[in-house]
Amino acid sequence: MRYALLIWDEEKRQNEMTEEEGQAQMSGYMSFGEEMGGRGVLQGGERLHPTPATTTVRVRDGEVLTSDGPFAETKEQMAGFYLVDCKDLDEAIEVASKIPGAAFGSIEVRPIWEM
Amino acid sequence: MVDQVEATVARAFREEWGRVVATLIRTTGDWDLAEESTQDAFARALERWPRDGVPANPGAWLTTTARNRAIDRLRRAQTGAEKAREAAMLEPDDELAALDDSGVTDDRLRLIFTCCHPALSVEAQVALTLRTLAGLTTGEIAHAFLVPEATMAQRLVRAKRKIHDAGIPYRVPPAHLLPERTTAVLAVLYLLFNEGYVASSGAELVRTDLATEAIRLARTLTELMPDEPEAAALLALMLIHHARRTGRVDAAGELVPLEEQDRATWDPAMIAEGQEQLDRALRRQRPGPYQVQAAIAACHATAPTAGDTDWHEIALLYAELLRMTGSPVVELNRAVAVAMADGPDAGLVVADGVADQLDGYQYLHSTRADMLRRLGRRDESAAAYTRALELSTVAAERRYLERRLAEVTGQSTAQPL
Numbered sequence: 274m275r276y277a278l279l280i281w282d283e284e285k286r287q288n289e290m291t292e293e294e295g296q297a298q299m300s301g302y303m304s305f306g307e308e309m310g311g312r313g314v315l316q317g318g319e320r321l322h323p324t325p326a327t328t329t330v331r332v333r334d335g336e337v338l339t340s341d342g343p344f345a346e347t348k349e350q351m352a353g354f355y356l357v358d359c360k361d362l363d364e365a366i367e368v369a370s371k372i373p374g375a376a377f378g379s380i381e382v383r384p385i386w387e388m
Numbered sequence: 389m390v391d392q393v394e395a396t397v398a399r400a401f402r403e404e405w406g407r408v409v410a411t412l413i414r415t416t417g418d419w420d421l422a423e424e425s426t427q428d429a430f431a432r433a434l435e436r437w438p439r440d441g442v443p444a445n446p447g448a449w450l451t452t453t454a455r456n457r458a459i460d461r462l463r464r465a466q467t468g469a470e471k472a473r474e475a476a477m478l479e480p481d482d483e484l485a486a487l488d489d490s491g492v493t494d495d496r497l498r499l500i501f502t503c504c505h506p507a508l509s510v511e512a513q514v515a516l517t518l519r520t521l522a523g524l525t526t527g528e529i530a531h532a533f534l535v536p537e538a539t540m541a542q543r544l545v546r547a548k549r550k551i552h553d554a555g556i557p558y559r560v561p562p563a564h565l566l567p568e569r570t571t572a573v574l575a576v577l578y579l580l581f582n583e584g585y586v587a588s589s590g591a592e593l594v595r596t597d598l599a600t601e602a603i604r605l606a607r608t609l610t611e612l613m614p615d616e617p618e619a620a621a622l623l624a625l626m627l628i629h630h631a632r633r634t635g636r637v638d639a640a641g642e643l644v645p646l647e648e649q650d651r652a653t654w655d656p657a658m659i660a661e662g663q664e665q666l667d668r669a670l671r672r673q674r675p676g677p678y679q680v681q682a683a684i685a686a687c688h689a690t691a692p693t694a695g696d697t698d699w700h701e702i703a704l705l706y707a708e709l710l711r712m713t714g715s716p717v718v719e720l721n722r723a724v725a726v727a728m729a730d731g732p733d734a735g736l737v738v739a740d741g742v743a744d745q746l747d748g749y750q751y752l753h754s755t756r757a758d759m760l761r762r763l764g765r766r767d768e769s770a771a772a773y774t775r776a777l778e779l780s781t782v783a784a785e786r787r788y789l790e791r792r793l794a795e796v797t798g799q800s801t802a803q804p805l
Contacts, residue, residue: 274555276555359555360557361555361556361557362505362507362554362555362556362557363556363557363561363565365555366507382554384553384554384555
């Protein structure tokens, strides 16, 4: 089964990181990618720019409405995601628990709606 | 004759429902289909058994009948996906069983681990366990938890949908997940028992049917996991508590404190069985929190009179339990034991140590109130009883607290100010 692993974290915490902390985090993600790539579960994944770079788009009565910022103000923001192919939810949970961000923020495990 | 057959079907229902549903879920992968087909099989048993006689192996008869009903239902549906499932069902059964990496093949064990998967809400875990494993109807479960039947039906539908959509596996967890997941299963059964034992709200103090179901499920679990000492210990704990159920509430529905209970009302056979299960668990020499709790319950249940209770031993057991769980509620219980062993002043010191952490917990205040009352500190005692009353929602407990409060305030107002 395929799952999207959505990484939620406080941008505030990311912004306040020292350079060393940032580098440690980066290398954590590198080795996560290597491990999961080697295991064959990783299908994709990206880091996202923080919410100040976000634009929300709606179409109402045929008109495109744009606004600055994310759809909802929340304590944690989506910081990135992975697309994984796992045997079942137990494996997806195990993979999610190894994402470095899980130790600070939270990982949302969402099954992919297969067509 | 017909009555006898009906009784046989009823007994088969209790004994075989979970097993048949569990097997059908594995072979069809469809929880609703499994339940419906099992229901059909029992209906057919009621129809056939009076005429043809009860089969030699009712469980096998029911499983085969339910399986055939499932195939019929799938044939009638005639969609591509269902045809594929039908084909899968016709494959030899042992092949599927061999896919399991745990080496355990009883389907009920897969079922209970899936029902108690931590990705489901605790409410959903409890409801699913009662519906699929114990065979209670949605109406019965709704009644037990004092929610409308539609709410419970919705809860079950959502839980089953999540199992399917999120890919919650139908299997006994592999070794590295087993301890943690077994703890989750035990917690669900204990919660179920406690819900039956002390109704968390409402007028009834003991809901025997829920407690009985929890005991039945715990017994099944000890049969399925004979090497797990905590499963046997949980069964022991439930049996010993349940043995005292009639002594806990008097004829007027009032709560009777342990030291005032009539020990002649306790069920000695059930206590003995609990003790036996506990001994079985302890022989494994792998200590755990349920073994300590059962040992504490056994200390109480085997004392001939309240005065004979070995409070020193109980205080030591609570200290051990505290070490395992780190729970302030356990420390509060230790405070009670210390008060009994060494006097209320010693107990109060322990209780005050967790007072900040447990300020919103009714039993902190009622426990402190009792100790203060014994020490003759009536004003402080009255204040603590009042605080406990503010937090209590169970009618019988409230009446008990009100009685005590009247006692301490009554005596203090009799004194000149």
